[in-house]
Amino acid sequence: MITLKNINKRYKTAAEGEYALRDINLHIDEGDLVAIVGTSGSGKTTLLNLIGGLDRDYTGQVLIDGQDLGKLSDRALSDLRNRKIGFVFQQFSLLDHCSALDNVALPANFARGPVNFANPKQRAIETLKAVGLEHKLNAFPGSLSGGQKQRVAIARALLFKPKLLLCDEPTGSLDTQTGQQIINIFQELNREGYTIVIITHEARVSAAAHRVIRIEDGHLVDEKGAEA
DSSP states (O other): OEEEEEEEEEOTTOOTTOEEEEEEEEEEOTTOEEEEEOOTTSSHHHHHHHHTTSOOOOEEEEEETTEEGGGSOHHHHHHHHHHHEEEEETTOOOOTTSOHHHHHHGGGGGOOSOOSOSOHHHHHHHHHHHTTOGGGTTOOGGGSOHHHHHHHHHHHHTTTOOSEEEEESTTTTSOHHHHHHHHHHHHHHHHTTOEEEEEEOOHHHHHHSSEEEEEETTEEEEEEEOOO
């Protein structure tokens, strides 16, 4: 699903020799659940942005489902993100004036080309049901808890039925119990076949992953399987 070959990325304003990422080689199989861990500033979010095609300023190759992102036009890359990648962020990024249903269906308004469902609202209802929020379709973000907001964000990421979910600190602003509920959702989605990559600094998240990859100062320094 994901292959990174000889990835190097310099800081835009850095002196010569200073890298955000250095000599990254990584392969993630379809259906894997991977946690990428490291301290603040280690390069983990930069790495996620490259995998998601949000940052094109690098040398080397990033391949998603066999497609080399560096060879795609901006439009083709945007289409690939819509079809194959869902994003989940720590801060939810919901529109306060839109209901949960409208927040989830919103990306369909910006899709270019055909999508794999006929009715965006019906598809949004399906994804909200998948995360246990069928009773909150018409609720606005201001009336939702942090965990419910994150579930709405996950439902939105599932709208286009992507193969890959990229998650940046998805439990970072949640309490322990609520964060565990979100972890459980990711594990269930993974069992359903989604490939999931989670950037995290939390041990409870990495403990739930199949693989844990550690990055320090822009280098991959360690990898291990989940504990038995």
